Amino acid sequence: MNPQTIKTLIEQGLPGATxxxxxxxxxxxxxxxxxxxFAGKLPLARHRLVYATLGDRMGGEIHALALKTVTPAEHALATSGQG
Structure with missing residues (x-):
């Protein structure tokens, strides 16, 4: 498994996601x-959405995946240095 494949799976499984x-x-x-x-969802629910895009690869081909899940607004705040 490689990072590009995981990126593609996540972005295909969550339309509009990056x-x-x-x-x-x-x-x-x-x-x-x-x-x-992710808007209005707690972190666990956000992570479940991402894991669903990867299916049974989690725990198999992908041994561990550390996630940071944010909405576009949260991302904008974090990257502006105000978050």
Whole structure:
């Protein structure tokens, strides 16, 4: 598994989302996912949405995935230095 494949799966599974995925060893990854679908959801629900895009690859091809899930508004605040 590679970061680009994970990025593609997440972005296809969450239309309108953008994902930045890193991981050099092929089994441990970290991702920042920005999606309007996260609005009004708690972190666990947000993570479940992302995991659903990856299906049974989680725990198999993808041993670990550290997630940061934010809405576009939260992302804008964080990147402006005010979040």
């Amino acid at each position: 994902a930045d995925v890193q991981g050099e060893d092929g089994v441990h990854f970290e991702a920042t996912v920005v999606s309007e679908a």
